[in-house]
Amino acid sequence: MMDYKEFKNNSIDYLSGNLSITERQKIEAFLKENPQYHNEFNEEKLFWNDLTEEIPETTTAMDVNFYTMLNSHKKEHNKESFFTKTMLFFSSNLLKRLVYTFTILTVGFFLGKGLNTERETTKETIQFAKKETEDVRSQLVLTLLEQPSANKRLQAVSEVTKLNSVTETIIKALFSTLNNDSNVNVRLSAVEALSNYTNIPLVREGLIASILKQKSPLVQITLADLMVVLQEKKAVESFKQLIEEENVNESAKQKMEESINRII
Amino acid sequence: MNNLSDSTLMLKVKSGESHTLGLLYERYKKRLFGFFYQMNKNASLSEDLVQNVFIRVLKYKNTYTEESNFVSWLFKIARNENYDYFRKQKKYNYDDIDTISYALNGTDSIEKDIELLERKRNLKIAIAKLPIEKKELIVLSKLKELKYKEIGEIIGCTEGNARTKVHRALNDLRGVYLKIEKS
Numbered sequence: 001m002m003d004y005k006e007f008k009n010n011s012i013d014y015l016s017g018n019l020s021i022t023e024r025q026k027i028e029a030f031l032k033e034n035p036q037y038h039n040e041f042n043e044e045k046l047f048w049n050d051l052t053e054e055i056p057e058t059t060t061a062m063d064v065n066f067y068t069m070l071n072s073h074k075k076e077h078n079k080e081s082f083f084t085k086t087m088l089f090f091s092s093n094l095l096k097r098l099v100y101t102f103t104i105l106t107v108g109f110f111l112g113k114g115l116n117t118e119r120e121t122t123k124e125t126i127q128f129a130k131k132e133t134e135d136v137r138s139q140l141v142l143t144l145l146e147q148p149s150a151n152k153r154l155q156a157v158s159e160v161t162k163l164n165s166v167t168e169t170i171i172k173a174l175f176s177t178l179n180n181d182s183n184v185n186v187r188l189s190a191v192e193a194l195s196n197y198t199n200i201p202l203v204r205e206g207l208i209a210s211i212l213k214q215k216s217p218l219v220q221i222t223l224a225d226l227m228v229v230l231q232e233k234k235a236v237e238s239f240k241q242l243i244e245e246e247n248v249n250e251s252a253k254q255k256m257e258e259s260i261n262r263i264i
Numbered sequence: 265m266n267n268l269s270d271s272t273l274m275l276k277v278k279s280g281e282s283h284t285l286g287l288l289y290e291r292y293k294k295r296l297f298g299f300f301y302q303m304n305k306n307a308s309l310s311e312d313l314v315q316n317v318f319i320r321v322l323k324y325k326n327t328y329t330e331e332s333n334f335v336s337w338l339f340k341i342a343r344n345e346n347y348d349y350f351r352k353q354k355k356y357n358y359d360d361i362d363t364i365s366y367a368l369n370g371t372d373s374i375e376k377d378i379e380l381l382e383r384k385r386n387l388k389i390a391i392a393k394l395p396i397e398k399k400e401l402i403v404l405s406k407l408k409e410l411k412y413k414e415i416g417e418i419i420g421c422t423e424g425n426a427r428t429k430v431h432r433a434l435n436d437l438r439g440v441y442l443k444i445e446k447s
Binding site: 012016018047056059063066 | 280282283285286287289290293294297298301302307311314315318319322383384387391402405406408411412427430431434438441
């Protein structure tokens, strides 16, 4: 049986989740039997809860900085391991001397050449920086697409639109989102993002293949509209198949019929 | 990948798959930011400190072992980062303690809202008056994932000792808070 001293001593542990189930039950039983301590416990609870602060949201700049750091770390790591392997390969004495001589000659050659082509180097640096930003953004997209929060996944899809060019990995990730994501808004934004890359045959084929996989009328209607814009005749067969199915929404069927007529 | 435990992900980072750190970052960025923000009340500085924590995670990844508890290990790094920063600054900034605003709850009466604001404001002043070690203990004990065992691992003492320290810090806080209330 718990006494007041023990109750007083353990109430903070109870509020901070540090007690086992049995210990928690003891406190609860004590309060039930001693209603005169309810006020004291409520005061303690209020004090504990008031300690919870409102924390501002973090900014996207923090994410970008993190992924930039991670990306440059990966590059450095790759460079390091390449260097280590090379050094191991040329570990014999004779080869070492030859390699050193050759390296010094090569460095000298490029140093001389480099001094004459300063402008080219600046251009290269800018291009390298641009590529770096693109890599970071791609990495950000791929990580955000894996997040359990739908908002994060929506953010991922909107990040895709900021990319100058997309890689096959990003396209595949977008299709995986379009065909498997549980949230209809995320799937809709994936269609929107993919519609920017319909000049890539892989994207057009993927969008056609995706028609039959969609269960939401909203996505079906969006795809029907998109196929009209693209005048994609290959999509007609898929739409016809969906129209035949019983469990497809009537408005979506109507939209698909309209689209078939407008494609032909 | 998303379902893997923190420890499995960290061991992958350790083995060279540094891209996996992205998932750990997404899992812990808010909690770390919250920790720093409560310690310094500066959002931009807190974001920088979160970034520094992950730089340290990469730097010291080899110290992580299968037996380590990831959350304790991570917050130990965060704690060191916080100490190092303020050691460099050599002073603590309490200036903007009164500038933090709270959203009023529309359903409650204005009197209750004012009372709540007043109480929270006084509590904030009281927390700011605590020494950094005690303040840190209170912030850590408010994090859901951290029980006395983990707090002990972070500050380098036993579970029982951590409990005593948290209790003392809260008692001190209550004392300072009551003084402010009466004045």
